[in-house]
Amino acid sequence: xxxxxxxxxxxxxxxxxxxxxxxxxxxxxxxxxxxxxxxxxxxxxxxxxxxxxxxxxxxxxxxxxxxxxxxxxxxxxxxxxxxxxxxxxxxxxxxxxxxxxxxxxxxxxxxxxxxxxxxxxxxxxxxxxxxxxxxxxxxxxxxxxxxxxxxxxxxxxxxxxxxxxxxxxxxxxxxxxxxxxxxxxxxxxxxxxxxxxxxxxxxxxxxxxxxxxxxxxxxxxxxxxxxxxxxxxxxxxxxxxxxxxxxxxxxxxxxxxxxxxxxxxxxxxxxxxxxxxxxxxxxxxxxxxxxxxxxxxxxxxxxxxxxxxxxxxxxxxxxxxxxxxxxxxxxxxxxxxxxxxxxxxxxxxxxxxxxxxxxxxxxxxxxxxxxxxxxxxxxxxxxxxxxxxxxxxxxxxxxxxxxxxxxxxxxxxxxxxxxxxxxxxxxxxxxxxxxxxxxxxxxxxxxxxxxxxxxxxxxxxx
Numbered sequence: 232x233x234x235x236x237x238x239x240x241x242x243x244x245x246x247x248x249x250x251x252x253x254x255x256x257x258x259x260x261x262x263x264x265x266x267x268x269x270x271x272x273x274x275x276x277x278x279x280x281x282x283x284x285x286x287x288x289x290x291x292x293x294x295x296x297x298x299x300x301x302x303x304x305x306x307x308x309x310x311x312x313x314x315x316x317x318x319x320x321x322x323x324x325x326x327x328x329x330x331x332x333x334x335x336x337x338x339x340x341x342x343x344x345x346x347x348x349x350x351x352x353x354x355x356x357x358x359x360x361x362x363x364x365x366x367x368x369x370x371x372x373x374x375x376x377x378x379x380x381x382x383x384x385x386x387x388x389x390x391x392x393x394x395x396x397x398x399x400x401x402x403x404x405x406x407x408x409x410x411x412x413x414x415x416x417x418x419x420x421x422x423x424x425x426x427x428x429x430x431x432x433x434x435x436x437x438x439x440x441x442x443x444x445x446x447x448x449x450x451x452x453x454x455x456x457x458x459x460x461x462x463x464x465x466x467x468x469x470x471x472x473x474x475x476x477x478x479x480x481x482x483x484x485x486x487x488x489x490x491x492x493x494x495x496x497x498x499x500x501x502x503x504x505x506x507x508x509x510x511x512x513x514x515x516x517x518x519x520x521x522x523x524x525x526x527x528x529x530x531x532x533x534x535x536x537x538x539x540x541x542x543x544x545x546x547x548x549x550x551x552x553x554x555x556x557x558x559x560x561x562x563x564x565x566x567x568x569x570x571x572x573x574x575x576x577x578x579x580x581x582x583x584x585x586x587x588x589x590x591x592x593x594x595x596x597x598x599x600x601x602x603x604x605x606x607x608x609x610x611x612x613x614x615x616x617x618x619x620x621x622x623x624x625x626x627x628x629x630x631x632x633x634x635x636x637x638x639x640x641x642x643x644x645x646x647x648x649x650x651x652x653x654x655x656x657x658x659x660x661x662x663x664x665x666x667x668x669x670x671x672x673x674x675x676x677x678x679x680x681x682x683x684x685x686x687x688x689x690x691x692x693x
Contacts, residue, residue: 258282265289274302279323285310285331292318292335299323304331311335317348318366321375324354328361336366340397345371346385349378351404358383368397369418377407387418393441398423402430402449410435420445421459424452432457442467443484446474453477459484465504465544468494477501478686481544485513488544488566491553499558501686504547506565506589508540542567542590550576559583562685568594572601572673584610585682593632595673602674609675611682619680630678 258280263273265288277283279299287307293316296302300323304310312318312335319328328347337344346366349356351374358380363369369385372378385399399415402408402424412434415421421437423445424430430452437443443459446452446468458480459465465481467490468474474497481488481504488504547563548570555578562585563569569589573596581603586592592612595601603610607625617626 260284262286263290270294274298274300292333293320294318295320295322296326296328297322299325301327301329302331303327303329308332309334312337312346312366314338315344316342317345317371319346320348320350321353321356321358322350323356324352325356326353327357327359329357330360332362332364334363334365336368338367338395340367340395343368343371343373343397343401345369345397347371349373349375351375353378355379357381362386366397368401369399369415370401371397372400372402372405372408374404375408376405377409378405379409379411380413381409381411382413384414385418386416387440389417393419398445399437399440401425402427405430409433415440415443421462423447424449428452431455436460437462437465443481444468446471450474454479458482461485464488464490466490468492468497470494472496474498475500479503481505481547483507483509484544485509486543486545487549488547488563490549490551491556492549492551493553495554495556497556499556499561501560503562503686504544504564504566505562506542506544506547506567509543511539511541513543514541546571546594547589550579552576554578556580560683560686561585562587562682564588567591570594571596573597580605582606582608582610583679583683585613585685586610587613587682589613591632593673595632597672600672600674602676604675604677607677609677609679611679612675613682615678617678617680624680626678626680630675632673632675 260282261273261277262284263270264286270290271294273283274294274296277298277300282301282303285304285308287305290310292310292312309332310318314335315337318333318336333346336346345368346363347358348371353375355377356375358370360382362384364386370380380400387399388396396419398420399418400410400422404426406427407429409431410422415437416439420442421440421444422432425447427449428451432444433455435457437459438461440462442464443462444454444466448470450471451473453475455477460482462484464487465484466479469492472495476497476499478501483506544566546568547566550572552574553576558579558581560583564587566589569586569592571594582605612630615630617628620627
């Protein structure tokens with residue numbers, strides 16, 4: 232009996248040893264040069280966990296990654312597409328694409344031709360440290376949960392019309408996806424998110440785009456510490472809720488610094504919109520007007536003979552049908568209009584913000600009376616000539632940014648020729664003496680005497 236048991240143990244040990252003999256103990260590093268030949272065949276032979284390392288040189292796409300591997304290049308490793316379809320398609324969960332120069336996708340919007348296309352099955356895929364240039368879309372996260380795009384330089388198409396180019400990174404129905412610390416230039420929008428949730432867009436830099444961040448039907452996300460410079464609109468956040476929009480910068484964008492359209496229950500805190508005089512020819516182009524995505528065109532049409540300078544952004548913040556948000560400790564400076572507030576936006580707490588040297592601090596389209604202060608603290612207004620006799624930091628009188636004459640000018644701009652007439656001066660004097668004559672609108676009952684600290688992230692902006 233004891234002998235039989237001993238024999239059985241020997242056979243079991245032999246079977247285990249045989250099983251281990253057929254199992255890979257560790258991942259492999261597969262080094263590839265341009266002379267290797269068919270890179271796709273190498274990717275197909277690689278097993279989960281392997282690293283495929285590309286030496287400097289040119290490699291032909293398109294490529295498809297179907298195993299959970301790392302495809303990594305070094306300086307000079309270029310994967311060039313054929314001009315048809317996506318250059319690299321990732322379908323394996325946990326796959327990594329790193330350190331490559333990727334160029335040469337197709338130009339079909341219908342098939343979403345991209346530099347790197349991450350499919351729905353590629354949960355947790357990582358695209359990092361790449362230079363992605365000259366593709367229709369840079370990176371497309373197409374339904375891939377928890378995918379990450381970070382530390383990439385993404386340069387889109389420059390010469391095509393705006394309607395014929397794609398975005399730097401597109402996030403479609405990719406819960407938990409993150410876009411972190413990327414540089415974007417040219418193309419349509421830097422980041423476009425639609426029908427997703429729980430996404431993080433942080434530390435990115437944008438220039439020469441239509442929208443830096445374009446957010447639609449995407450809830451419970453974070454947009455933080457991004458910098459938009461010289462774009463048409465900085466941050467366009469639409470039809471979304473429960474967002475954290477914090478410590479972002481819009482620096483000399485053209486039409487809007489931040490746009491909210493049906494954005495509800497969100498925190499908009501510590502952001503900076505910095506404007507100033509800009510060359511008027513920036514408004515002379517018409518192929519990328521903001522009206523393409525549901526935002527009304529500027530009241531001032533683009534002139535084909537634009538000369539000189541004009542203030543921009545036209546509006547630091549545009550708030551349309553946006554409800555129950557905390558809008559506090561933001562810095563709005565140098566715009567034609569500080570805040571354009573319209574379309575029945577209700578229940579917003581607007582406190583602790585600094586409105587600095589805007590040509591018009593507020594444009595409120597509505598008849599209700601709104602108080603932009605809470606718990607004895609309002610906002611700072613650079614054009615408020617108030618006194619603080621008790622030294623508590625709060626002005627002794629309420630501040631009203633608009634009066635009856637402003638409402639007349641909004642509906643009949645030609646009336647500006649009468650601004651210095653005695654009749655207008657009498658009306659304004661009468662409203663100051665008899666506040667009951669004032670129309671409905673915004674009042675700050677506890678305006679601040681000095682501005683809050685400028686958000687640190689904006690201190691480098693001019």
